[in-house]
């Protein structure tokens with residue numbers, strides 16, 4: 158059985174869908190603070206549980222760990238809460254993995270790199286987080302490596318760029334793509350922070366889910382998961398606007414404090430392991446727009 162923490166959340170629920178498609182038996186644990194039972198695959202078993210509490214489950218062959226405090230801004234406001242969930246919660250799951258002799262797949266983030274010193278950012282880039290979130294995600298990585306040293310725990314660490322797709326909640330997780338689409342659908346003008354020339358590397362959630370399933374067969378790898386390309390927020394806005402037949406210009410506001418200016422990931426290592434993104438931004442945006450139209454702007 159594969160245990161997916163955060164399996165009722167945005168990325169985790171897509172991982173669950175892929176696993177079930179491929180015939181795996183899946184147990185989801187989620188405390189439903191940001192996760193939603195509407196996202197949950199009906200073929201998955203479900204246990205409502207907060208990872209800050211220890212748990213004991215037998216017959217787990219792998220743990221795919223997506224339950225986390227994922228909001229960068231909240232991590233700045235509540236660093237202790239962020240560490241509680243992301244560091245102590247991860248330790249609870251590592252203890253479970255140790256006892257069950259399970260493999261550990263960990264959702265990390267490009268936030269561990271902080272402000273890029275060069276582009277694209279590869280896995281050997283200096284680790285220098287600029288938010289409690291980036292730091293807590295990196296702490297999780299270090300504990301995983303410690304468990305590998307102490308107990309031989311097998312792991313894969315996936316460092317995601319900006320993940321987007323269906324089920325991303327425009328209110329909770331603050332992904333710019335779901336925010337822009339949601340605002341346009343409700344007749345509000347989207348806001349661009351700064352001059353809009355900042356860039357990001359947007360990877361489709363289905364491709365991220367595929368990387369998780371493949372990672373079950375990778376051995377002790379730290380891997381960037383992105384597209385290896387960058388796009389400005391202005392260009393992104395223009396594409397979304399055209400797709401939705403929306404005519405208004407965005408509102409430009411002051412830059413968001415602590416925002417990285419340009420970032421995109423080098424994905425050479427992932428490609429060597431046989432993974433590469435399949436869904437283009439064009440196709441992915443079409444899917445999110447049609448999903449958000451259908452379900453009234455999100456969750």
Ligand SMILES: O=c1ccn([C@@H]2O[C@H](COP(=O)(O)OP(=O)(O)O[C@H]3O[C@H](CO)[C@H](O)[C@H](O)[C@H]3O)[C@@H](O)[C@H]2O)c(=O)[nH]1
Pocket residue numbers: 227228229266267268317318319320330331332333334336337348349350355357390413416
């Ligand atoms: O309404 C908005 C929202 C965002 N942005 C801009 O769009 C870019 C992307 O912003 P997001 O909030 O979507 O994402 P971040 O790049 O801040 O990424 C952070 O939040 C992500 C969640 O969406 C992931 O957790 C990621 O790891 C973490 O670094 C930023 O330049 C931001 O200023 C806008 O212009 N308008």
